Amino acid sequence: xxxxxxxxxxxxxxxxxxxxxxxxxxxxxxxxxxxxxxxxxxxxxxxxxxxxxxxxxxxxxxxxxxxxxxxxxxxxxxxxxxxxxxxxxxxxxxxxxxxxxxxxxxxxxxxxxxxxxxxxxxxxxxxxxxxxxxxxxxxxxxxxxxxxxxxxxxxxxxxxxxxxxxxxxxxxxxxxxxxxxxxxxxxxxxxxxxxxxxxxxxxxxxxxxxxxxxxxxxxxxxxxxxxxxxxxxxxxxxxxxxxxxxxxxxxxxxxxxxxxxxxxxxxxxxxxxxxxxxxxxxxxxxxxxxxxxxxxxxxxx
Amino acid sequence: xxxxxxxxxxxxxxxxxxxxxxxxxxxxxxxxxxxxxxxxxxxxxxxxxxxxxxxxxxxxxxxxxxxxxxxxxxxxxxxxxxxxxxxxxxxxxxxxxxxxxxxxxxxxxxxxxxxxxxxxxxxxxxxxxxxxxxxxxxxxxxxxxxxxxxxxxxxxxxxxxxxxxxxxxxxxxxxxxxxxxxxxxxxxxxxxxxxxxxxxxxxxxxxxxxxxxxxxxxxxxxxxxxxxxxxxxxxxxxxxxxxxxxxxxxxxxxxxxxxxxxxxxxxxxxxxxxxxxxxxxxxxxxxxxxxxxxxxxxxxxxxxxxxxxxxxxxxxxxxxxxxxxxxxxxxxxxxxxxxxxxxxxxxxxxxxxxxxxxxxxxxxxxxxxxxxxxxxxx
Numbered sequence: 001x002x003x004x005x006x007x008x009x010x011x012x013x014x015x016x017x018x019x020x021x022x023x024x025x026x027x028x029x030x031x032x033x034x035x036x037x038x039x040x041x042x043x044x045x046x047x048x049x050x051x052x053x054x055x056x057x058x059x060x061x062x063x064x065x066x067x068x069x070x071x072x073x074x075x076x077x078x079x080x081x082x083x084x085x086x087x088x089x090x091x092x093x094x095x096x097x098x099x100x101x102x103x104x105x106x107x108x109x110x111x112x113x114x115x116x117x118x119x120x121x122x123x124x125x126x127x128x129x130x131x132x133x134x135x136x137x138x139x140x141x142x143x144x145x146x147x148x149x150x151x152x153x154x155x156x157x158x159x160x161x162x163x164x165x166x167x168x169x170x171x172x173x174x175x176x177x178x179x180x181x182x183x184x185x186x187x188x189x190x191x192x193x194x195x196x197x198x199x200x201x202x203x204x205x206x207x208x209x210x211x212x213x214x215x216x217x218x219x220x221x222x223x224x225x226x227x228x229x230x231x232x233x234x235x236x237x238x239x240x241x242x243x244x245x246x247x248x249x250x251x252x253x254x255x256x257x258x259x260x261x262x263x264x265x266x267x268x269x270x271x272x273x274x275x276x277x278x279x280x281x282x283x284x285x286x287x288x289x290x291x292x293x294x295x296x297x298x299x300x301x
Numbered sequence: 302x303x304x305x306x307x308x309x310x311x312x313x314x315x316x317x318x319x320x321x322x323x324x325x326x327x328x329x330x331x332x333x334x335x336x337x338x339x340x341x342x343x344x345x346x347x348x349x350x351x352x353x354x355x356x357x358x359x360x361x362x363x364x365x366x367x368x369x370x371x372x373x374x375x376x377x378x379x380x381x382x383x384x385x386x387x388x389x390x391x392x393x394x395x396x397x398x399x400x401x402x403x404x405x406x407x408x409x410x411x412x413x414x415x416x417x418x419x420x421x422x423x424x425x426x427x428x429x430x431x432x433x434x435x436x437x438x439x440x441x442x443x444x445x446x447x448x449x450x451x452x453x454x455x456x457x458x459x460x461x462x463x464x465x466x467x468x469x470x471x472x473x474x475x476x477x478x479x480x481x482x483x484x485x486x487x488x489x490x491x492x493x494x495x496x497x498x499x500x501x502x503x504x505x506x507x508x509x510x511x512x513x514x515x516x517x518x519x520x521x522x523x524x525x526x527x528x529x530x531x532x533x534x535x536x537x538x539x540x541x542x543x544x545x546x547x548x549x550x551x552x553x554x555x556x557x558x559x560x561x562x563x564x565x566x567x568x569x570x571x572x573x574x575x576x577x578x579x580x581x582x583x584x585x586x587x588x589x590x591x592x593x594x595x596x597x598x599x600x601x602x603x604x605x606x607x608x609x610x611x612x613x614x615x616x617x618x619x620x621x622x623x624x625x626x627x628x629x630x631x632x633x634x635x636x637x638x639x640x641x642x643x644x645x646x647x648x649x650x651x652x653x654x655x656x657x658x659x660x661x662x663x664x665x666x667x668x669x670x671x672x673x674x675x676x677x678x679x
Contacts, residue, residue, distance in 0.1 A: 053522060083515060086515070103304060104307075105524065106524075
């Protein structure tokens with residue numbers, strides 16, 4: 001159980017840069033909790049506070065009963081932290097890194113091998129290779145193994161999938177799902193909205209403020225606009241035309257489609273006719289279910 | 302203890318996997334001790350001198366020859382007048398001018414006394430001072446030589462009066478460094494310099510490197526204690542320093558025949574106390590720096606202060622009061638003194654215990670500060 005209440009943190013000489021502006025949320029036992037927001041939203045600051053690396057200006061965070069400010073020694077026993085940047089010793093080998101972190105927590109690889117077995121087995125063939133010489137995906141697996149080796153109650157993963165290829169990303173989330181079965185609370189931040197569905201609950205944050213906290217489905221259910229996807233061959237020209245149309249509230253390029261929210265009175269045929277009149281003959285318009293990203297955009301507008 | 306042992310093991314592994322540092326630890330003392338003692342010397346030799354001999358007599362010729370024969374001087378020119386000699390000095394062709402008056406011989410024979418003029422280019426103060434000292438010595442020698450010769454030419458009664466006049470001769474005895482070998486004086490200083498550079502710069506870069514690589518974050522979220530972490534950073538530099546000392550002491554003996562007149566174990570022991578204090582300084586710098594660049598600049602700045610106000614090149618007693626105050630807390634100063642005492646004076650551990658005590662206090666303060674300034678969270 002993690003209870004975060006009204007966390008504030010600002011940087012700079014006179015506190016000019018507000019990184020966190022009153023964040024509160026709760027995480028239930030055994031959940032994968034996703035903190036989702038664009039770069040600069042304050043995700044890393046939040047996680048560094050929870051990992052007891054920096055102190056908040058105000059507010060409290062209680063993790064499994066321990067306060068991150070007062071009981072920081074205890075916090076360090078029960079958390080596993082994996083920073084966004086690869087931060088293991090590049091000049092030590094895979095096995096040496098793992099053994100090193102196990103020793104710092106006064107445990108051994110053998111003792112908690114069952115926890116990391118799934119993950120570590122994939123890099124074990126390279127255990128004598130220096131960590132600096134591993135590929136990105138392997139580095140990430142090693143970092144996760146090192147964060148897990150002392151059997152933490154809470155795992156804090158700061159943007160673990162940034163810069164990782166789609167296949168490895170999927171693999172990584174599968175690993176997290178298996179860890180969840182061990183009863184570890186997993187806090188994970190990401191800038192990729194499509195990863196939200198892999199979490200039990202998510203918090204959307206932007207500019208240091210929480211804009212929504214719910215299950216991914218709950219967030220989608222709260223979405224009240226009518227959402228259509230428009231596709232065609234000249235996307236940017238279509239987008240320009242759509243933005244001129246007064247019955248369309250918002251329009252955003254979304255991969256190879258344009259997502260638009262529209263006034264209730266607008267019919268698909270009407271919009272299609274409008275575009276055909278402007279010489280866009282091959283357009284397709286379909287109502288769609290919103291994604292978390294649509295919700296994020298709607299909530300931040 | 303187990304954690305500390307493992308941390309130290311990790312530091313050594315990292316040190317030996319660095320392609321440069323192990324080589325540096327061996328190459329650096331070797332190079333410094335092979336090259337610098339020959340180059341860094343305050344002995345002034347080969348001073349170029351012009352002799353303006355107005356007398357052109359037997360005695361003035363003898364004086365000129367005596368100057369030219371000295372190992373300190375090179376006779377550049379014997380111009381006819383002072384102006385030409387001065388022009389030479391202005392053009393940098395000569396460093397000194399010795400002017401012998403026309404009446405030199407006459408004065409010596411008649412009144413047993415004469416004067417010579419000396420002009421020195423003192424842009425380089427040391428050279429100016431030593432040069433004029435050397436020439437004074439030569440002239441003094443010359444005058445006592447002549448005195449001995451001329452005394453026989455005097456009438457017996459006045460000879461007796463001169464003979465009975467009290468005369469003081471100064472016969473210096475050069476203690477502890479009888480050959481006045483500058484190298485013997487500087488080599489212990491170079492050893493301190495080596496220790497300062499290696500055991501000061503390497504730790505200064507160490508923690509900053511962990512900051513730059515981000516590994517410090519992983520360390521900080523572990524329950525490891527600050528003291529253990531800092532100790533693990535310090536202890537490897539003891540080993541480095543000891544290796545440097547063993548290489549230095551051996552080289553000093555093999556190449557220069559210089560072996561501590563006191564106890565060699567005392568030399569190593571004082572080195573260990575000293576390493577602790579400079580490494581502590583390095584770690585403090587490391588704690589306060591965010592990047593390698595900052596750390597490098599800071600450590601260079603401090604090493605310069607330590608060395609220049611440390612009595613290696615210039616004696617501390619000649620410094621202004623404020624500089625002596627700095628020297629009183631300068632570990633470099635204490636070890637330089639200690640090494641010179643152990644090497645040249647043949648002091649014992651008990652003789653240098655005051656210095657070691659001071660070094661110990663400096664080490665405790667600096668390392669306490671190092672532990673204190675290492676923050677596991679910002």
